[in-house]
Amino acid sequence: IQQVFKQLFYMINAIALNNLLLRKDVCSWSTGMQLRFNISQLEEWLHGKNLQQSGAAQTLEPLIQAAQLLQLKKKTSEDAEAICSLCTSLTTQQIVKILNLYTPVNEFEERVTVAFIRNIQKQLQERNDSPQLLLDFKHMFPVLFPFNPSAITMDSIHLPASLNLDFLNKV
16 A cells, blocks of 8 residues: 555656646746645645555655745845755756746746856756656556565475476475
8 A cells, every 4th residue: 555655646746746847837936835735735644544654755855845946035046055955856957947937926926037047057067967857757666565474384285186296395
């Protein structure tokens, strides 16, 4: 069950983040607030179902950071440093793309300046992260089956003759 929910939450993360990276109309402060609220609801649900050890919440980390990126101030070099230290699960290309797509929805917000984006790129240039922009939502985590050893010893097993396993010898 834990593995199923980890996979499901990864797919939610990948599809939501890819939509964020492809749609200018959703890159705003209010979307960041809405995303963070919805993610916290998912985290609470995991906690309520005692699935916090499944790794499902960790698969949402890039989406959480993208939501926080939309909510942070984007003006000064201190803001750039905060973004660089906070967004460790996002690639440089993803951070820059979200900043380029950021669209103010009211008069209190401002567009992200080109100088600010260049400052971010400069600070993140030493990162050796993937150039991939979109997440692969078809990625599948390996299924792990726990090993439960049997209490029955091999020398106590009787093999019926009808199985034609005469080549097996008891040691």
